[in-house]
Amino acid sequence: MAIQQTKVFVEDLQRGMFVSRLDRPWTRTPFALQGFYIRDLEEIRQLQKFCRYVYVDVVKTVGDVGVKLRKITRAAESAAKDTPTQTTPRSIPVAINCKPVQVRHNSYAPPEPVRKEASKARQLHEHIVLGMHQVMVQLQANQPLPTAQVNHTVSQMVDSVLRSPDAFSWLARVREKDEQTYSHSVRASVWAVVFGRHIGLRRQELVQLGVATLLKDVGKLYLPETVLKAEKRDPRAELEYRKFVDYSVKLLSSDPNIDRHVLTIVQCHKEQYDGSGYPKGLRGGQIPVLARMCGIVTYYDEATNPRGAEFPVPPSRAVAQLYELRDSAFQEQLVVEFIQSIGLYPTGTQVELSTGEIAVVVEQSHQRRLKPKVMLVTDAQKKLLAKPRLFDMAADDDRKLALVKKGKKSLAEVGLITITQDMDPSRYPAIDVARVRDQYLYEQRLPAFVARFLPPRLSS
Known part of the structure; x- marks a missing residue:
């Protein structure tokens, strides 16, 4: 059977049905996250207070109502194959009528620094x-x-x-x-x-x-x-x-x-x-x-x-x-x-680089979202640096790719640096993101750290 669950409006719920999904996140309701059987009218009343409809597992539903649901869904599948343009039964989800939103990208001037x-x-x-x-x-x-x-x-x-x-x-x-x-x-x-x-x-x-x-x-x-x-x-x-x-x-x-x-x-x-x-x-x-x-x-x-x-x-x-x-x-x-x-890495996000270092995203590159400016806050062994250092990932890529284009280095030798993941802030509570922000945005002098920790043979 192709249909394993079917949409049922709450006023049509019956005992024996297995509720496998709600019309809203489980965490916004008092119900069990793994789904549950409807055992009495009180559970139906509670569902009616929170939901307009739910999804019922056709296979797990028991009793006479389970037999009826399986017959209905089989009939609905057959009808959909034979007459795909006919009106969809009430128990099957229908398409939502909504026109695409008109989007006008690049309506405004490129962002200032x-x-x-x-x-x-x-x-x-x-x-x-x-x-x-x-x-x-x-x-x-x-x-x-x-x-x-x-x-x-x-x-x-x-x-x-x-x-x-x-x-x-x-x-x-x-x-x-x-x-x-x-x-x-x-x-x-x-x-x-x-x-x-x-x-x-x-x-x-x-x-x-x-x-x-x-x-x-x-x-x-x-x-x-x-x-x-x-x-x-x-x-x-x-x-x-x-x-x-x-x-x-x-x-x-x-x-x-x-x-x-x-x-x-x-x-x-x-x-x-x-x-x-x-x-x-x-x-x-x-x-x-x-x-x-x-x-x-x-x-x-x-x-x-x-x-x-x-x-x-x-x-x-x-x-x-x-x-x-x-x-x-x-x-x-x-x-x-x-x-x-x-962007995938909004400003203020803690990220791990492919070098193993932890950094904080301080400014997006709006044309190259995966290559922002970051402040390095730890070394590759996750030890906090005495002072965060600025690293422009896009500029670093440009410099290395120029060496490759000139034939001085191979792509493997220059080693383009990437973001491997964003980090849960609770993992490194000693990192003060607000302090990093203030240092980048408001302090007068800040070393422009772009060359990075590269071996001498790769930094020329």
């Missing part, structure tokens, strides 16, 4: 954090939102990201020791604008997306602390938690100066591509493009900065999790574009 923009970006970042603090204080005091201030600051951030995406990416990637509870929204807003720049959104759309992503969680102020900070929510607590979207929309819509597009993004950012999101269960093209983008950056930042974790998660792991959700929670085209926008 990150050091040139770094100081401006840091000041703007501080203004955004202070602005979010003011937003929270005024909301708690039932005072009007400082909408004009937020719009102005985000507008300046957009201009900064248009000049140099890496400058703000640094500030989003590095977790500070004194982070505030709203730091997630600030980081996600940065990722959103970087993402939007990459696909060529108009400046006005970038501001709308940045403001919405920054303010999307203001309704969480009205959630009970027990619900907001719970590591694992039962069905009732999860339903209570989901109300934050409506609270956010209500708070923001009370301001006559708020952009209507911002409200729409906030209202729809928790909707999911396959219809499994909330609050309305929109799917595919029913979800505005900017809201789909907001959902992706929200997920990515939560994946890289898990609640309560001491260290951020390696970008490759978060990207893998995001990619697994393509065309289920998120539109595949936008997932791929987002990954391209941040």
